[in-house]
Each structure stands twice: as C-alpha cells, then as structure tokens.
Amino acid sequence: MSSHTHAREDFMNGTRGMTLLELMAVVAVFGTAATLAVAGIRGDLERRRESGAARELESSAMEARQRAQATNQPIRFVVDANVRQVNGTVLNVARWERPVCDNSWDSDSCPATRCLAKTCRQDPSCCEEVGQDIALPPSMDASRVSGLCFLPASGRAVRSEGDLGCLRASRGLPDMLAAATPGTLPLTYSSGRVPTLFRVEGLTGLVSVLDCDAPSAKPYAGKGCP
Template structure:
C-alpha cells in the first residue's frame, strides 16, 4: 500500500529538457527571420527614397519652368555625380540652375560662353540662381534628366544629349527645336524597381512622372516601360 509521499512522487515520463542541438536550431531560425525582416525593411526604405526623389525631381522641374518664364532666362537641369552633400557624404545630386549671361540686355547670350560646358557646381560664378539640391539614392540613375532645359519666357523644354547650352545658338531654328524635344525620359533603378517615366511636353514644358508598374502605364509598354 502506497503512502502519501509515494503518491506525489510518480515519475513525469513525458517531460524532458531541450537539447543543445534543438536550441541551436531555434536560434538559427530566429536569426534567419531577423535577417529577412531587416532586409525587407531596408528594401522598403530604399523604395521610399526612390519614390521621394522622383517626386522631388518632378516638382523641381516644374519650378524651373516657372523661373524660365518669370526671369526670361533659360533654366537648365543638371545631375552632378559625386557631389558633396550637406551631411558630408558624396553622391549624385540634381538641381536646376539659372546660368549667367554674356550681356544684360538679351537672353540669347545665356548661358555665358564660359559656362556652356560647366555646371554651376563646377564653377559657382556661372550661376545667378540655383534650386535646392536633390540628393539621389545610390540605386537611382537620373542621367537622362541632366541637360533638360526650359527656354526663356515660353518655358518650352529642350534637351540635347550631354549639352548644357540650352540650344543657345539655335533657338530660332524650328528643326533644331523639334529635334531637341525631350519626350519621355527615364529614371532607372539598380534595386530592381521598374523604371519611372519622366514625361516632358516639349511646347509647354509641363512635366509629370509615371511609374511603369502603375495601371495607366500599360500604354507605354515598349515605349520606355518594359
């Protein structure tokens, strides 16, 4: 016959401690989940930076158009690679510039001859005014926007590859203006994000951006969008 002590000391056959191997497996799974979570957060942050930069470029381009109309001087858009930023780092930076002129009585002398191939970051004396710097994410390529120019008074947009002259010597030539109509420029990303179309209406200079994964971008399949 069992006494009271014996009835409370029955062995717990199903209970056992966690082995070292099991503990290591749990920690490995936890580490993997943490790594995936951090990578996802970084990816989301990068996408937000890319979206923010593309919208800032759109806003700055519209501001540049307004300045060209208000000042009766050409306003050009530039992208400087490896520019020093406010936080001390270097990277690609975009902004608009109002270059100085060779004389003070007509806009046909703008930009000044010495500034036809120089940005105002390369030579600060080449500018009367600049827009705010727009730091671009390392994953963004906005080189097609560089050289975009809004012409005096009308705000008409032109762009010639690698040219910062704003068509100074050929603004009165219809064929030259037509050939320099920007059309659809493209912002691309090394992050795997689909391109963003930077759409520029030549005659009016109006600018809008469209992500290639937007429903309305289907009309641009093969015309900038994959």
C-alpha cells in the first residue's frame, strides 16, 4: 500500500460528523440571529411609520390653517378612536374638519350648537368639509392634538382641553385667547421612542414638529420633552 493511500486513510479516520448536540447549537445560533434581525426590521418599520405620521399631522395642520384663512370659518383638528380601516384593522385616525354653522352669515356661530361636542365622524352632517384621514400607528398617542383649532380669517391657533368648540363664545376675549394658546403638544410613543413636539405658534398658527432627541430640543426639557 502506498504512502499516499496511508495518508488518505489517516485523514479519513481523523474526521467525524457533527453530533446532534452540536447541530442543535448551530441551529439555535442561527435562530437567535434571525429573530434579532426580524425584530430590528420591525422596529425600523415602526419608527418610519411614527415619523411619517408626525409629518402628515404637521402637513395636515398647515392645510387646516390655510382653510381657516380662506373660508373665514374655524377649522378644527380631531382624533377619532378605533376607526375600522378597509383592511379590517382598527386604528386611531386624525384629520381636520370644517364644521357647519348655525347660520350662513356669522362665523361666530361655527361650529353649530349641535356639533360642539361631536366630531364629524360621529355625525357626518356636522361638517362642510374634511381633510384626508391620517391613520396613526398603534404605538402613537396623538390625543393632545385633538381639539386644536384654527380661527376664522387670521388662522390663529387655540386649544381647550376636551373641547371641540373652537372657543366659539370667547373669541373676542383676549384673556381667553391667550389662555388657549396651544404651545407645544407632545406626541408620545409606546415603542420607547422619545416624544415628538407638535409646536404651534398661537398668533400665526404656524406648526412644526421636533423630536425630543434633536439638539435643538434642549430648551424643551421638562416642557414636553423628558
């Protein structure tokens, strides 16, 4: 038998297959890596949805301000809970509304008395016009934006807690207007993401969003940002 044959036999005798325990360990490692990768992808998608929704809210609010100036009627922002979507999911949905008035000549009669505590999704007859629906991610709480209102002609922004009336009875009272200045309205997330500040300039009604982890958010520590 040649030396080459002996060497090959020695090599074959020195090798062995993987044991079941080793195979299970390899499978477990690959399974853990796959799970982490999927979780990372899902987390990234959730963050993208949150960022996209915040930007949509900003754009829709600016559109609402423009409609208040153009129509000389108040435009309010609402968040309706548990709205069924076409795909069967149930989500919170935000949009702006131009409510009907008690008469056709006086913007101080808007919203109509019967619509002061109803969104137009609850009673479609309460609206002249509505903005596009913004389906909010399940992780986002935008309830602080609900009730934000842009006043007729000026586009000035006000907000009263739990009130959809757009300060109907108090628009001529400077103290009431000042007290209802929205300031910063936090959008919060159950995903662990830092809040986003929905900043509303009261006199002009201009809106912008700012994430609390941005360097420019430092002055808002304790004022909506942790």
